[in-house]
Amino acid sequence: MSREPTASEQTTRQQPRRSVFAGLSWHEVRALLRGDPPTERPNPRYRAHTNSFFLHLRPRTYPAAATWITHTWFLGLLAVVLFVVEFVTGILLMIFYAPTPEQAYASVIAITYYVPFGALLRDLHRLAAEAMVIVVVLHMVRVFVTGSYKGPRAFTWLTGVFLLGVTLLLSFSGYLLPWDQLAYWAVTIGTSMAQATPLIGTELNLLLRGASEIGADGLLRFYLLHVLLLPLVGVLLLAVHYYRVARHHGISLPASVEEGEMPVAMRQSATRKIDFLPTIFLREVLVTAAALLALLAGAYFWFDAPLEQHADPLHTPLNTQAPWFFLWVQGLLKLGDKTLMGVMIPLISFILLAALPYWDRNPVRRWQRRPVAMTLGLLLAVSVGVLTYMGTASYGVVMSSAVAIVEQLAPEEGEGAFRRLPYAALTPGAYALDQPLPTDIAPELRDMLTTFAHLVEDASRAGDLNQGTAFVEIIERQANLKAVTLRIIWQPPDVDTLRTYTRTIYLHRDRNPEHAALRP
């Protein structure tokens, strides 16, 4: 026996649904998602800002010009989206990661090769981390160029520069966790800079590493910094940063609107209020979804989080390089004193940058009218760019020609030209590259051997490898396993004996990307 529900029963039945959607009826939610005007009067969407915790963080309305894409580029939103991606993927990775020197590397191997979706998770975490550094820097550049750090927004800028610092430190502390050669040596360089700090250097270094060398204690400290302290500081700073933007001064209007002498009608249209629900909300959902799509596609199709050999304190890799976002510091270090270049200059730059609104008292915001600020900013950008190049191993690090040539073709870490050859093209044999090559070898191998011979010939002609000759030996050692030995013999002019440099690499058929692509 059923009867029609009464009106009051209908309202009660509506209650739970309404509380899920912050007091909005289903009808209203549907209209909102379609971008339609509100279905009830007074506008129930404003009420939602009071009812919902998440919506109350957001302003009800924005001035139209403050949300122009050419003004904000969504960079603040993107930084938050990336932070959330890092948070979620980070927590999932924590399930499988073990922060001890004995298990860290093995757990990262397990994540990459054996955990369902593990490789994707790690790629996403790494890719989003690198994207976050870029996005946060771009956000800062945009605020600088539009002059939005001035006046009431001075303190917001300060918290923003600290957020940049937290972002860089988060990236850096995460760098160590895989416990591979890349991580170990990059962080060894990084923490050795801490040692150069005046007065407290030794203590600071000890505090970070937990011992004179990075070991179990250092790894645990970096882990706790990465998963606990820095995210906590980041969330708190972000809360202050966003609270000021949302409640204190709002997103800045473009300088052209604020300062420009534009017709009244145009100005009115630029400053008219736009509701958060639905316009801004839908736009943000779209940008977030597009960002996630780009990240996911990037991580799945193109990006592989790097993983080198297990960390080995006794074996320094040929090219020890800081993480790319700290290469500029490594470049500075090549210029001179460790304390001055490695600590004082970065620290002073950071303080000057954070305090920018307090010493740049020029009230004008349009970039065209701030020649000094723009020149200084451009100068900073160019110097960071140049210093980054100087930080790379290709600048100022002298390597013996023989090592450099072999490292180019068959590097200790990473792929290299020989590893990229199809397994079947590695025809077993002993090849003296100053003699004509056998006719029955694969064309790919022939090209590779010719390249090798040319590299040695060029170095020989340049006088680096006097009378240099190259040899390659390919042996099938086991089922699906070949050993490739590269050898360079040369006669240094100042000694009697011949010199030899030899490196053997092993190539398994299944390791070859041609046979076994991780990607579809």
Next chain:
Amino acid sequence: MSRILIAGIVVFLALLALLVTVGVHEEQRLVTAAQIDRARQIEQGALLYEQHCRTCHGSNGEGLGALGPALHDAHFFTGRLREVGWAGSMHDYVATTIANGRITATRPLYVGDGEVAMPPWSRASGGPLRYDQIEALTAFVLNWQPTALGEVIVAPMPTPTPLAVSDAAQIARGRQLYGEAGCAACHGDNADGVANVGPALTGIGAGAGERVPGVSPEEYLRASVLIPAAHVAEGYARPGDCAAIMTDVQLTDLVAYLLTVE
């Protein structure tokens, strides 16, 4: 507004399609990834073998006299576990042996009765290797199985002048080694045997192939030189620990002599 709506629907559908693609391929990826990881371990193990193991077990796992047994032959993969009474898997046997060594020889025919037969290699036992390196080495050693069992034949080593078994100089060198290595003490100066001590070896090149099914005369002789007790002729006592330490080339020379001794 409808533009945003359409863009939103397109992006969401694309995201959904990508997620489904990722999900559908994940099972296959895990299979491939496990293969890649194994390949990675074998490559790493090969480097470690070259550094740490080659000097006793030979560059190709052929074993070096009484220093270390062969790891690349059928016997290792089919008979060894039974020989040492190991109830676990081959993988565990190899990994445990590398990690902890063998305090005494597990087979009575090797040196090490009463002394350390194989030193321990794991850090926990005072050796130089990490756990993951031992796993890599194990993967490399186990990868000799397909060739040992004859399932896969690898290309022969590219040597400029292949050694001919009938090479007179080689046989002469083998004859000389026969005397120097002490074989004559039991088998007689002219390989004609010593009563009740060592059987005559004359004509063994013809007969060795029929002694053990599936074992070629070369293999039979090679094993017997490395491990005198590997194959004991009927009516003779198990020989003592008299295996010679020699290089692979010397071993080949000696076997060449024995194959032709009349």
